Amino acid sequence: MKRPTPTLVLSALILALLAWYFWPASPAPESTSASTPSAPASPSQISNPPSPIPAPPPAPAERSPLADSLNSPRTTLRADLRVVADLLDTFRTNFPRDGNPVGTNAEITAVLTGKNKLRLALIPPDHPAVSRTTGELLDRWGTPFFFHAESGTRMTLTSAGPDKKLHTPDDETFTP
Numbered sequence: 001m002k003r004p005t006p007t008l009v010l011s012a013l014i015l016a017l018l019a020w021y022f023w024p025a026s027p028a029p030e031s032t033s034a035s036t037p038s039a040p041a042s043p044s045q046i047s048n049p050p051s052p053i054p055a056p057p058p059a060p061a062e063r064s065p066l067a068d069s070l071n072s073p074r075t076t077l078r079a080d081l082r083v084v085a086d087l088l089d090t091f092r093t094n095f096p097r098d099g100n101p102v103g104t105n106a107e108i109t110a111v112l113t114g115k116n117k118l119r120l121a122l123i124p125p126d127h128p129a130v131s132r133t134t135g136e137l138l139d140r141w142g143t144p145f146f147f148h149a150e151s152g153t154r155m156t157l158t159s160a161g162p163d164k165k166l167h168t169p170d171d172e173t174f175t176p
Contacts, residue, residue, distance in 0.1 A: 066083065066086060066087055066090060066122055066123070067083060067087060067122065067123035067124070067127055067129070069083060070083045070084070070123070070127065070129045071128065071129045071138075071139070071140040077139065077140060077159055077161070077172045078172065078174070080139065080140060080159070081157050081159060081172060081173075081174035082174065084137065084145060084157050084174075085155070085157060085174060085176045087112055087122045087123055088100060088101070088112075088155050088176075089176070090122055091111065091112060091116075091120075091122060092153055094118060094120055095116065095117075095118075099151075099152030099153050100149050100151075100152060100153065100154075100155050101116075102149065104136075105136040105137055105144045105145060105146070105147060106134055106135040106136045108137070108147055109123075109130060109135055109136055109137040110135060112137070113125040113127075113130060123137070131144070139159040139160065139161075140159075141159075141160070141161070141162055141164055142164075143159065143160040143164045145157055145158065145159060146158040146159075146160070146166060150175070154175070154176070155176070156173060156174070156175045157173070157174045157175075158171055158172070158173045158174075159171065159172045159173075
């Protein structure tokens with residue numbers, strides 16, 4: 001058997017010293033002296049896990065200027081019906097799977113004023129054409145528009161006209 005060379009022994013010794021020097025120290029054992037046992041930690045000393053960040057409040061409904069000219073004295077009833085038709089068309093564009101909003105005038109108006117899954121207000125809830133008491137969309141004489149869904153994407157709109165009665169000669173109907 002061959003004897004190790006002094007260079008090999010010296011290299012092994014240097015490696016052992018480096019390993020000992022850079023090896024992480026183990027934690028010191030706890031003292032077993034007869035000192036007073038420590039009191040349990042007070043609630044203020046216990047680190048509480050961070051509380052979850054509260055969800056932000058729902059964002060306000062996004063406002064659209066589409067209905068700004070609705071029932072304006074500078075426009076006509078026909079123009080008002082066109083504005084309402086444009087609001088419905090914009091709704092269908094933003095909700096292609098839903099088609100027309102459905103229900104009563106108040107239910108359709110609620111959807112158009114932001115009570116939808118995108119919170120998109122195509123007409124502001126405080127618009128003068130929205131009744132404060134019934135939530136219905138009103139024509140320029142204060143009578144609720146009549147919505148009649150012809151299909152999922154086609155809606156006929158009717159205003160009762162100046163006499164405020166549906167199905168009379170002064171009614172104005174618009175079918176896009």
